[in-house]
Amino acid sequence: MTDSKTLHAAFAGHVSAALDALEAAGTLPGGLNRANVAVEPPRDPAHGDLATNAAMVLAKPAGMNPRALAEALVGELTKIPAVTSAEIAGPGFINLRLSGGAWLEELRAIAALGEGYGRSSMGAGTTVNVEYVSANPTGPMHMGHCRGAVVGDALAALLEAAGHKVIREYYVNDAGAQVDVLARSAHVRYREALGEAVGEIPEGLYPGDYLIPIGQELAKEFGDTYAKAAEGEWLVLFRTRAVAAMLVMIKADLALLGIHHDLFSSEAELQAAGKPAEAEAWLRAHDLVYDGHLEAPKGKMPDDWEPVELPLFRSTNFGDDQDRPIKKSDGNWTYFGADLAYHYQKAQSADALVDIWGADHAGTVKRIKAAVAAMTGADGNPTPFEVKLVQMVQLMKGGQPFKMSKRAGNFVTLADVVEMVGKDVVRFTMLTRKPDAQMDFDFDKVVEASKDNPVFYVQYAHARIRSTLRKAAGEGMAPSGDHLDLLGEEELALVKLAAQFPRLVEAAAAAREPHRVAFFLYDLAGALHGYWNLGNDKPEKRFIVAQDGKLTGARLYLASQIGQVVRNGLALLGVEAVEEM
RNA sequence: GCGCCCGUAGCUCAGUUGGAUAGAGCACGAGACUUCUAAUCUUGAGGCCGGUGGUUCGAAUCCACCCGGGCGCACCA
Numbered sequence: 001m002t003d004s005k006t007l008h009a010a011f012a013g014h015v016s017a018a019l020d021a022l023e024a025a026g027t028l029p030g031g032l033n034r035a036n037v038a039v040e041p042p043r044d045p046a047h048g049d050l051a052t053n054a055a056m057v058l059a060k061p062a063g064m065n066p067r068a069l070a071e072a073l074v075g076e077l078t079k080i081p082a083v084t085s086a087e088i089a090g091p092g093f094i095n096l097r098l099s100g101g102a103w104l105e106e107l108r109a110i111a112a113l114g115e116g117y118g119r120s121s122m123g124a125g126t127t128v129n130v131e132y133v134s135a136n137p138t139g140p141m142h143m144g145h146c147r148g149a150v151v152g153d154a155l156a157a158l159l160e161a162a163g164h165k166v167i168r169e170y171y172v173n174d175a176g177a178q179v180d181v182l183a184r185s186a187h188v189r190y191r192e193a194l195g196e197a198v199g200e201i202p203e204g205l206y207p208g209d210y211l212i213p214i215g216q217e218l219a220k221e222f223g224d225t226y227a228k229a230a231e232g233e234w235l236v237l238f239r240t241r242a243v244a245a246m247l248v249m250i251k252a253d254l255a256l257l258g259i260h261h262d263l264f265s266s267e268a269e270l271q272a273a274g275k276p277a278e279a280e281a282w283l284r285a286h287d288l289v290y291d292g293h294l295e296a297p298k299g300k301m302p303d304d305w306e307p308v309e310l311p312l313f314r315s316t317n318f319g320d321d322q323d324r325p326i327k328k329s330d331g332n333w334t335y336f337g338a339d340l341a342y343h344y345q346k347a348q349s350a351d352a353l354v355d356i357w358g359a360d361h362a363g364t365v366k367r368i369k370a371a372v373a374a375m376t377g378a379d380g381n382p383t384p385f386e387v388k389l390v391q392m393v394q395l396m397k398g399g400q401p402f403k404m405s406k407r408a409g410n411f412v413t414l415a416d417v418v419e420m421v422g423k424d425v426v427r428f429t430m431l432t433r434k435p436d437a438q439m440d441f442d443f444d445k446v447v448e449a450s451k452d453n454p455v456f457y458v459q460y461a462h463a464r465i466r467s468t469l470r471k472a473a474g475e476g477m478a479p480s481g482d483h484l485d486l487l488g489e490e491e492l493a494l495v496k497l498a499a500q501f502p503r504l505v506e507a508a509a510a511a512r513e514p515h516r517v518a519f520f521l522y523d524l525a526g527a528l529h530g531y532w533n534l535g536n537d538k539p540e541k542r543f544i545v546a547q548d549g550k551l552t553g554a555r556l557y558l559a560s561q562i563g564q565v566v567r568n569g570l571a572l573l574g575v576e577a578v579e580e581m
Numbered sequence: 582g583c584g585c586c587c588g589u590a591g592c593u594c595a596g597u598u599g600g601a602u603a604g605a606g607c608a609c610g611a612g613a614c615u616u617c618u619a620a621u622c623u624u625g626a627g628g629c630c631g632g633u634g635g636u637u638c639g640a641a642u643c644c645a646c647c648c649g650g651g652c653g654c655a656c657c658a
Contacts, residue, residue, distance in 0.1 A: 040597065043604090053600070056638080066638080090601050091638055136658070176658060298583060298654050310656065321584070321654090328656040335658055362585045363653040391586065392652065433594070437587055438651060451620055452607075460620055468617045500597085507597060519595060522605080526622095533622035536613065544617050559617095581620065 006117070007106045008503040011039050011096075015052050018076035027072050032061050041500065048087070048095035049103075049496065056092040066092035103492050104484040106499045110561040111481065118501045118568045122509065123163030129350035130156045133254065133261070134171040137246040138182045140210055141253035141414040143441065144358070148390045149414075150430040150574075152356035153259045154514035155388070157572045162509030167350060168261045171342060174243045175267040176335065181205060182246070183239035187226070189215025190238070194224055214245050256418045257427065258574045265345075267338050275341040276333045279375065280311065280326060288314050288374050295322050313340070318370030336364065340371035343385070347376045352384040354512060359391045388512055390435040396442035412443075421446050424575045428455035431518040431573055454522050455575060458566065461525035463581045464532060465563035468543050472556055477544065479560045480553030487554050490531060490541070494558065497527050498565045505572070514573065521569045528562055 015037065022028040037058070042051040055070035062069065070088045077086045077094065082102035087095045110117045132152020135145045153168070160166045173179075185206040192198045193215040201207035218226075218241060226234040247264070254260065270276070283289040292312045296305060312323040313336075326337030346353055353372065357365070365387045376383040395402040395412060402412070418426055420443070429446065432454055433439050446453070472478065487495075501520065508516040535542035543555045567577040 036599090038597085038600095042601075043597085044601070047601070051601090056600080059638095093601070173658065178658065294656075296655090302655065305655075308656075325656055330656080332656090334656060359586065359652050361653080361658085364658095365585075389586070389652095394651090437594085440593085453620095454606080456620055457606095460618080464618060464621085471617055504597075511598070515595090516597080519605090520597095522595095526605080529621050530623085532617080533613085533619085536616065536619085536622070539616085542617055581618075 006109050006113075006502045007098075007102065007499050011050060014077070014080050015039050015054055018073055019054065019058075021076050022072055028058070028064075028069070029062050032058055034058070040503070041496070042093070042095065045493075045496075047089060047093075048085075049098045050096040051089075052094050052096070053092075055088075055094060059092065070094055100487075100492055101485070103495045103499065104487065107484060107495055107558060107561045108481060110498070110564050111557070114564060115568060115571075117564060118505045118572075119161050119163070120502060120506050120509075121163040122506050123159065123165075125163065125165060126351040127165040127167065127349070128159050128352045128354060129167040129169055129346050130159065130354045130356070131169045131171055131346070132156075132356035133250075133259070134173070135250065136173050136176075136178050137243045137250065138178050138206060139208055139246065139411075140249050142411040143393065143395055143414060143417055144411070146257075146414050146417070146426065147393050147430050147435070147439075148356045148358055149254065149257060149259055150427050151388070151390050151435050151514060153257070154427075154431055154517070154573050155354070155356070155512055157574065158505065158509045158514050158517065159512075161505055161572055164509075167263060169263045169265060169346065170261040172243075172247065172264055172266045172268075173335075174239075175271055175333075175338065179239050179243055180235065182242050183235050184231070185211055186214050186218065186238050186242040187231075187234060190218040190222075191215075191227055193219035194227055196227070210249065211242075214242055217241075217245070253414050256415055257423055265342065267342065270342055270345065271333060271338060275345060276326070276338050279341040279344055280337070283313060283326075283374070284311075286374075286378065288317070289326065290314070292323065294325060313367070313371060313374075315367040315370035318366070318373050320366040320370050324367045336367060336371075339368060340375065343368060343372050344375045347372065347383040347385075350383070353386070355385075355387045357387055357389055359389045362389055365389070386512065388435065391438045394438060394440045396440050397444060417443070421450055424455050424459070425450055425453055427574050428458075428518060429453065431515050432522070434513065434515050454518075456581070457529075458521045458525040458570065459576070459578045460581055461528040462563055462566045462570070462577045463579060465528070465559045465566070466579045468559055469556060469563075472544050472552065475544070475546075477549065477552050477556065479556035480550075481557050483550040483554045484557065485554075486551045487558060490534065491555065491558055494527055494531055494562060497524055498562055501565050501569065517569050517572050521566060521573075524562070524566060524569070528566075 016034070019028065019034065023030045037052065037054045039050055039052045042048060055066045055073055059066035059069050067088065070092045074086045074088060074094060077083055077096065082098050083096055084099050085097040089095050130152055133145060133149045135141060141149070156166045156168050181204065185201065188198050188201060188205060189211045192212070218238065280289055289311050291309055293307050293309055294312070296307075308329050310325040310329060311327050313326050315324050316322060324336055325334050326340065328334055343353065369385060369387065372385040373382050425446065429441070450456070469479070504516060504520050508514060539545070543552065543559050545552050570577045
């Protein structure tokens, strides 16, 4: 076995090599699809250390009896030095037991790889563009944005760890009607700053206090030049200033969560550069856009609805329910019209695209997937594109649903929540749940019960390890890999769990499911706490055994590597690995 | 009416992409602090995996239909 190769990677290779050998010997037909062959720990540890389903998966296409194939495979697998036994179980599982030494080597691999343990070359350096947050630049971040922000950020880190290049992108919707509303709202605050009694903020404008400083800055810069001027004289100027100010605010909010994007793309700039028009021309040339009549709405029917002719994209060709307009009747681009050009642009600099959206936009997934498939697939090789929906977060206060509205100004800002409970709690809470299920976020509960929060459980495991290492150092003892053979079954159980980390990272990245990392860390922390408490009753089970320097050195080595894995996992989630609590 | 998501212990949720006897936390019962940090651990009880069919060696997982909850269904964003 090579020195710093992880056990997980090594055994995937071993099984593959064993199958090669069977093919070479003519036992197994060549060219079988091995994609479903798995090598993983069995759910019940009593079955062994590793199990493979290879015989069951391949038996049918090979036209063989699973049992017979398993026998042949066992013959190959027992040749591997680290394997102490290989047994056929159930319908054709092969259960492998590994020597303790093989697992102890994994500890050395962790030590050798350090922060790199868990990183993988699976992505082969291909570039993935992850677009997330993309909140409208009309106010501060609120809790409704939070889940997508955290999930997107963790996913970006995960993909990077799995060997992809990652572009973290934020699409700034600075071209629609909502930013005109923002500009008008800023104008009211501007007049207010000049001393005018503006009273209540008019219906339909953003009433939030966060625009007051914008008004003051505008007043300072422009005096009363635009106080009485017609809207046409100041709208673009105020819009530009207000959007810029909102982005500063949003970036600051995101920074509180430790989120930093690589790229902010402006919808207005995209339009100014003529990208949607280029896209339309191309689509028309390929008969994917035509002038046609929009179908009547399927849900509640507005009173003033009337059929109009608009340029429509043939999204029904790609599975959508109806064709979608790319321009409005006033000649402006629809959101979709700009968005398809935007996605085409993203696809130029990435091998794959991932969008993180809120579930309230689920209705538009089909059309944008259709657009990407159409525009990037002309050569028969469409850019892989996934939209990951994060379901709604129901905000609760005192057990009651809490409605937010930016219009009404009664939203809960992300900054407030982070200040209340901390970045790590917010991030971990959002990540200990698969994103496609709805969740409640109850402030009272999160604040008052924060000690029960799983994030502290994981952080505590790390803090315990670090404090033990500090104490040992104070007594002149250090981790040592010289006598790892002194470690017993209880220690090996810990190693076996930690050794799952590399394949977990790959699986989570492939599935785009960062929450798996959070649950793994919770399990690992539980195992560490359980092991630790053995030492409550039996001092000889503690990490530090004063009379036995060799054993202590080995256990400290174990502790140190477990700590490394916890740290690496927390880093993926953007949660701090604390030194003490 | 249509589309997407969800339904697993009393509650909040996992379940390694179809694997072996379905698991955690909270709450409830019983225990462990003179400690390397008890923000911890050990242990008990708790299940029609929403329902019914189907696919196969094998289903909580895939398919169909139903039931229940959420989101969406304008040229908004």
